[in-house]
Amino acid sequence: MRENARDRGRRLVAEGRLVIRRVDEAEITAVCRGDSGEIYRLGYRDSRWWCDCPAKTQCAHLYALQLVTVAPGDAWVDLDDLLRREAEVGS
Numbered sequence: 001m002r003e004n005a006r007d008r009g010r011r012l013v014a015e016g017r018l019v020i021r022r023v024d025e026a027e028i029t030a031v032c033r034g035d036s037g038e039i040y041r042l043g044y045r046d047s048r049w050w051c052d053c054p055a056k057t058q059c060a061h062l063y064a065l066q067l068v069t070v071a072p073g074d075a076w077v078d079l080d081d082l083l084r085r086e087a088e089v090g091s
């Protein structure tokens, strides 16, 4: 069976190719190394997901990012609270 974008996204995460650069209440930015070795930048800003790869439909990179993040706009958790708790755990 052919691997679809969603399956590829899961694999990109499993293979450690997705690196999250920044997450805050307004924006997510990340980079992802595609199967051909190129590095794509992607993220979430102004209520939109974006990726600079040439895909016309939702790409595997965005599926990968969405697997490990929650869009700030539709977060059901309080992101500030979550980050504060994480800081406490880390200290």
Ligand SMILES: [Zn+2]
Binding pocket: 040, 042, 051, 052, 053, 054, 055, 059, 060, 061, 062
């Ligand atoms: Zn992409």
